Amino acid sequence: MSRFTPQLTGAHVLVTGGSKGIGRVIVETFLAEGANVSYGARTVRGDEFSLFKDAADGARAVGSVLDIGDPASIKSWVENAAKEFGRIDIVVAMVSSSSSQLETISKSSIASPLFTEASPEAWTKSFQADILGLWTLIDATTPHLEARSGTGSIVVISSVAGFEAKHPSARGPYTTFKRAQATMAKDHARVLGPKGIRINTVTPGGIETPTIVHxxxxEELSSFGKMKRDKPEFMDILKSQVPLGDVGEPQDIANAVVYLGSRLAKYVTGANIFVDGALSTFL
Structure with missing residues (x-):
């Protein structure tokens, strides 16, 4: 019987959208498990994790500017990251070109839908990033993950907004494409399984992202923090819709991602794990 630990020392993880929010905590959690991390984002300072002191076994994080709407940018990032660490073990795809679920809610009336002015150009841009970008990331990393001889893993981050029609934003691409990402992951499980690669989805509900101290x-206030400041009544309403009675923390998502990425989940693929306090059952 093996130890009930992720056993990720020396592994290499790719994380899109890893400079802030949930992605940032995912990066820190992998570092704490001794895994090296390459993270990409629209803007990267390079010192995002210089204050993080809990990295184990000499694990380090390398940041790069990444445009998920540009296939060439994705492919270049993947190859450079593989060259830097000599391998790719886990891929975490979480960035979205659209505004986040909570950012959208904060701009709307909580009680009524916000019918966004979604142009064909906005839908096209989101499709290129959220759908074609994810497809390109999976395709570009597959040869590297296949080389891990049965331990390669991909984790896609969706959103409960993609599964519930009562989301406050209507007509925009966010909800449609978050659902599509989960479907794409499930579909790829049939293709990647014979290659020894697992692919799963984590679907967060309301997650309170922390303020970043550079x-x-x-300090950089998170979107959730801005919402609490500008619409404080939202928190009580959101909590009232969660059967567990509270919003989640980024660590809740990171824990699920590490589990799915590691050999603890070696027989789990094509799954979608909701980490939402049962918010989806209320909606």
Whole structure:
């Protein structure tokens, strides 16, 4: 019997959208497990994790500017990351070109839908990033993951907004494409399984992302923090819709991602794990 631990020392993880929010905590959690991380985002300072002191076994994080709407940018990032660490073990795809679920809600009336002015151009841009970008990421990393001889893993981050029609934003691409990402992951499980690669989805509900403190001491308020500041009544309403009675933390999502990425979940593929406090059952 093996130890009930992720056993990720020396592994290499790719994380899109890893500079802030849930992605940032995912990066930190893998570092704490001794895994090296390559993270990509629209803007990267390079010092995002310089204050993080819990990395184990010399694990380090390398950030790169990444445009998920540009296939060439994705392919270049993947190959450079593989060259840097000599391998790719786990891929975490979580970035979306659209505004987040909570950002959308904060701009709307909580009680009524916000019918966004979604142009064909907005839908096209979101499709290129959220759908074609994810497809390109999976395709570009498959040869590297297949080389791991049965331990390669992909984790896609969706959103409960993609599964519930009562989401406050209507007409925009966010809900449609978050559902499509989960479907794409499930579909790929049939193709990647014979290659020894697992692919699963984690679907968050309301997650309170923390304020970021940069190395120079400046603070960057998260989208959730801005919402609490500008629409404080939202928190009580959101909590009232969660059977567990509270919103989640980024660590809740990171824990699920590490589990699915590791050999603890070696027989789990094509699954979609809701980490939402049963919010989806209320909606």
């Amino acid at each position: 190395p120079d001491g400046t």
